[in-house]
Amino acid sequence: MAEKGNFLEKLDESSLSESLIEERRLPVNGIVLRRLLWLHKNDKLLPTKEMCSVLFHTELKKIWLRAGIPMQLDQNCIRMLGRLWNNYLLLKKFTRNNISRNSRIPSFFHKRKQLLDFAPKNVADLLRSRNKYWREDLTFLEGQRLIPQIGTMIGYSQVQSGSSSVESETALPDTNKANKSTQYSERSSESDLDITPSE
Numbered sequence: 001m002a003e004k005g006n007f008l009e010k011l012d013e014s015s016l017s018e019s020l021i022e023e024r025r026l027p028v029n030g031i032v033l034r035r036l037l038w039l040h041k042n043d044k045l046l047p048t049k050e051m052c053s054v055l056f057h058t059e060l061k062k063i064w065l066r067a068g069i070p071m072q073l074d075q076n077c078i079r080m081l082g083r084l085w086n087n088y089l090l091l092k093k094f095t096r097n098n099i100s101r102n103s104r105i106p107s108f109f110h111k112r113k114q115l116l117d118f119a120p121k122n123v124a125d126l127l128r129s130r131n132k133y134w135r136e137d138l139t140f141l142e143g144q145r146l147i148p149q150i151g152t153m154i155g156y157s158q159v160q161s162g163s164s165s166v167e168s169e170t171a172l173p174d175t176n177k178a179n180k181s182t183q184y185s186e187r188s189s190e191s192d193l194d195i196t197p198s199e
Helices: 007-013 028-042 048-067 075-094 099-111 121-130 134-144 174-182
Strands: none
Touching: 028 075, 048 075, 048 134, 075 099, 099 174, 121 134
16 A cells, blocks of 8 residues: 555656657556646646647547547547546545545556546447458557557558558558567657558
C-alpha cells in the first residue's frame, strides 16, 4: 500500500513534457495523466475542458487516426479525459489518512496502466466495414487493451517497391506478418505517416 500511497506524489513530480504524437502504442491512463499534469503546470489558468480538448486534438486523436482505429465522438473523448483529470484531483484533495482516499487509490493505481479507450462499443463492426485488414486492426486494439500492452505501430520502408512511405503495423498485408517483428524504423514525424488504408 505504501507504493500506491506514494503514487500520487510521484505522479506530480513526473509530468511528461514530450508530445505523445510519436508514440507507437495507444496511450494508457498514466501517460495521458502525466501529459495533462505538464499542460496544467504550464498554464494553471487553463480550464479543464479546454486543457483536455487541446491534448485530445493536438496529440491523442492523431495517434488513434494513425492506428486506424475508429473513435467515439470528439466530445465524448474529451469528457473521458476530463473524468480522468477530475478523479486525480479528487484523490489529491483528500487528506493523506482519509478512508475514502485510501479505498480509491488502489483502483486508480491499477487504472494507470489501462488503455484510455476511445473506441466505440461497435468498433468491430466499424472496422469490418472499413477495410479488408480489419482483423489485424481489431487484434491490435485488443492487444492494446491488455496489461501490459501487446503490439505496436511499427513504421517500415517498402524497400521492395522502392517506396519510402511509412505505414502502421495494422495496415500491413497478411503476407508481411512474418516480417513485422523485424522491421523497425526510427520514430517518424506525423507528416511522414500514411494513414489511408492500403488496397
